Structures are given as C-alpha cells and as structure tokens.
Amino acid sequence: MARLTVGGSGRRALLIAFVSTVVFFGLIAFLVVNAPGWDQVRRQFFNWDNFFASAPGIVARFEVNVRLFLIAEVLILTLGLLVAVLRGLPGPVLFPLRLLATAYTDLFRAVPGLLVIYVLGFGVPGLRLPGVPNDPFFWGVVALTLVYSAYVSEVYRAGIDSVHPSQAAAARSLGLSQAQALRFVVLPQAVRRVIPPLLNDFIGLQKDTVLVSFIGVVEIFRQSQIRSSATFDFTPYLATALVFVLLTIPLARITDWLVAREKDRRYATSVRATGQRGRRGRFLGGGG
Template identity: 45%
Template sequence: MSHVEAVAPTDGGLPPAVPRPPREKFRSTVVLAIFGTILFLPTGILAAIELRRAARARAEGDVRRLRTHLFRGRVWALTSLGFAAALVIVGFGVLIVTANNHAVWTVFFDPKVIADNFGPLLAGFWVNVKLFLVAEVAILVWSVVVAVVRDLPGRPAAPLRFLAIVYIDVFRGLPTMLILLVIGLGLPRTGLPVVSGLSNFESALLALTLNYGAYMAETVRAGMHSVHPGQESAARSLGLSHLQTLRRVILPQAIRNMIPPLLNGFIMLQKDTALVSVIGVVDALSQAQTSANYTASLAPYAGVAMFYLVITIPSGRLSDYLIARNRAKTLGKV
C-alpha cells in the first residue's frame, strides 16, 4: 500500500523558511542601478533608494521585502537605460537637423516657403481628403459584398466563390501604382462606354476601391469567421436563411472585431491617395511638386507630410483605443 511521507515542520511547527534570492541577482541589480544613475540621474536615484531598502530588508531577513525592493530597483534601473537610449536617439536627430549650419532645416522645413505655398497645398490635400472619404465608403460596401460571395455555401455558389477568390488573389498581388496606371491611363483609351469617360478623380476612386476591396474583403471574412459557429447554427435552426443569418446575426457581432483592422487599412488608404498624382489628379503631392520646382526647396513636401500626419496620427490612436477596448471586453473587464 502506497503512503505519503509527511515533512516534519521546523522552528516550532512553522513551515521551512523561503530561501533568499541568489546573491548574483542582488549584485546584478546593483550594477544596473550604477549604470542607470550615471546615464539618467533621476530614475537612477530611485533605483538606488530601492536597493538601499533591499539591503536593509536583507539584513533583517525579510525575504518578501527584499524581493519586492529588488524588483523595483531593477525596474527603475532599466527605466534609466531606456531614457538614456531615447535621449541618445533624440540628440542624434537634433545633431542631424542642426549640422552644416542647419542645412536640413533650411532644405526641408523652411517655414517661409511652407507659409507662402500653404493655400495651394491645402487645396490639393482637400482633394486627397475627399478621395479617401468617398473611397472608404465604397471599399467597405464592396468588401462586404466580396466577402459574402466568397462564403456562400453549397455547390451552386462554387462559380461565384471561384470568381471572388480570383479577384482577391489578382488585386492583392498587383501594386497599387500599377492598378492606378492601368485604370487611369488605360481605360480611357479603350473607348468603352462609361469607363472611357471617367474623370481622373473617378478613375483614381475606382482603382483604389478595387485594390483595397481585395484586402478588406479578407478582413471582413475573418471578422465573420470570428463569430462562434453556434450562432449561425442557432439562427438557421430558427428558420433564417443564410443571408438573413449574415445580416441579422453574424455581421452585427463581427463588426466589433472588424473595426480596428479596417481602420488600420483605411490609414494605409489615406497615405496611398498620394499616388493618384501619377494619373493627373491635382492633389497635395502634385501641388508640392509644382511648388518645389518653383521655389527650389523641398519644404512644400514637408508641408504635405504635416497635413497627412494631422489625419493619420489621430486615426492610429483611435485604432489603438478600439483594440484595447475590444480586448478589455473580451477579458470581461468592461
């Protein structure tokens, strides 16, 4: 018969004492704190304070306090190293900007050149804004249609599924610039009704919709597949058709998971609208090229870059917020 041997308690019935942390860990933390103090004094001092407390706890035999203060000391020491690395990078950037009698600042960031050309640059950027606002709606609708067609069940829908797959593979595999050139410069030469009469703006809209629709369709399809299959089974058991199940059950739940990746895709779209100048759309980039040729300065390009950053940075932060909120909901923290 098997039996379990009991471990005799020590020190008057108390469990054995928890072993102290290795001496090497204390020494390594001291070394980190010294480097941290040298490289970035404020957080280095905080690391030294925590090490002093850890040494006091070690002398008193309080293992829990020792480990706590050692951990805090390492965190503050590593924070000092992070601040020091960041300061080195920032200092290197400042050195580049100020080198050679502020040559980089003069060439790229001349405020007078940017101010003199602000009006035309803003007018050109408004064209980009209108383009990506309209394109976002068109892409969203088109991508949902393609994703639904690709997921149609049954043998009768196999030809449509095949066409959807071919479309996604082709337009995901072609560069955006090539699609713009083919549609913006090639279709007008065909003489076909409707497509040959498209304006440059409309050709750019069509090219971006077809290109990004292929990417977004896969994002939408992934969002639809993120919904538990039991939801579809329950809806079908209640007598709903496949399309009714998608509209009333699957898509409403999938939207929450699709918003962050769709928003990231739209941020990429906002930047890629700068490519439409190759087919004759008078946007911010084409205005910047004209201004740069006239002023013999690259500052107009920096002005356009600032316009894009004003749009894309808030969009990126919104995407991060939505991702964090969805994660919190998934973990039950909201």
C-alpha cells in the same frame, strides 16, 4: 492594442526611460546635424519661409485627397464585404461566384496599385467608348476601390471565420435563415472584431490617394511637387507629410476608443445599466 509603457514601475524606471530616450535621440540629432551635407539639406528641407508660403495651398489641395478617400472608403467597405460574403457562400451551385470572388482578390492584391491606377486612368478612357467618363478623379476612385476592396475583403473574411460556428448554429436552430444568421449574428460580431485592421487599411488608403496624381489629378502631392519645382526646395513635401500625420494619429486614437467602448459595453456590470459608468481605463491597459 499594446499600450506604450515605460517598461517598469516606480521613479527609477521613469528616470532610466527618460535618460535613455534623451541619449538615444540626442545621438541621432548629433549625427544628422554634423553630417557633411547637413547645411544644404537644412536649406532645402527646412526652409520655414517656404513652409509657410506653401502650406495654405497644400492644405487647400488636400480637399481633393479627402474626397478621394472618403468616397473610395464607402465603396471599399461595401464591395469588400460583398466579396467576403460571396467567398463564404456554400454549395456547388454558387461555385462560379466563389471562383470570381477568389480570382478578384488574388488579382488585385497581386498587381501594384499604381499600375491599376495607370491602366484604368489612361487605358479605359483611351478606348474612347461612348458614355465612359475620362475624368481622372473618377478612375482614381475606381482604381483605389478595386485595390483596397481586395485587401478589405480578406480582413472581413478573417473576421467572419473568427466567429465560432456554434453562433450560426444557434441562430439557425431558432429558425433564422442562412442570410439572417449572417446578417444579425455573424457579421455584427465579425465586423466589430476587425475594426482595428479595417482602420489600418483606411490609413493606407489615405496615403495612397497621392498615387492618383500620376494620372493627372492635382491633389496634395502634385501641389507640393509644383511648389517644390518652382522654388527648388523640398520643404512643401515636409508640409504634405505633416498633413498626413495630423490626420492619421487622431484616427488611430479614435479606433482605440471605439474598441475600448465596445469592450466596455459588453463586459459592463449591471450597475452600469442603472446609470453608473463603468471604468473604461482598464481596457486601455497593456494587452487588454
């Protein structure tokens, strides 16, 4: 977790950083504003009347995306862990399970997510099998879960592999079964280590919920599309982008905080145990 730093110390470094930033972004702003098509772009992308008119409808539709990614994330964290554990099972008898888990991750990481959404959202209901739902929201959740679980299982697996074998050996030597060693010793350490990459995938999932609009779910992107085509104006997309930014940035900070808290707890001094708080700040420091 590299922290954003000025890259030096003292007032001089601060001043140089400030001037360089102003010049850099000023130059970009100057180029954009003086571009030949700027006036038209400004009218179509930064129409504040349209922005405020479309914003409430867009924000309201975001509820669909939130439901999509919350339901899918719970399923992903579960299925991803299951697949990761299956891939790590020992012994020749369980080879078919390992094969299945490996084939699954290979396939669903290879196929573009949008294609999975299309195939499941249009194809499966098209079979008209009795009892199979044809709700695009349902198939959207299924498709996102299948695609993201494949990635997340690899994240979990990397975490499991990062726990030194001596940990499992110590657990087994105390009489814990293989499953208990995994459950109480290996997985808790593995999961703690992969929280940042898991959050990374969670943010990716949040953004990919807009793909579900292609099979007919009216969510935030579809809503902004509707607004946009009614007014020939792209400002609703800007509002949509802003909603995602406002969601993901706090999430990234929360992860940083979770990681710092975990480190703080593990390396806390015994003074902490008697009630005094340790200094958390140093763990947020560069490279920490």
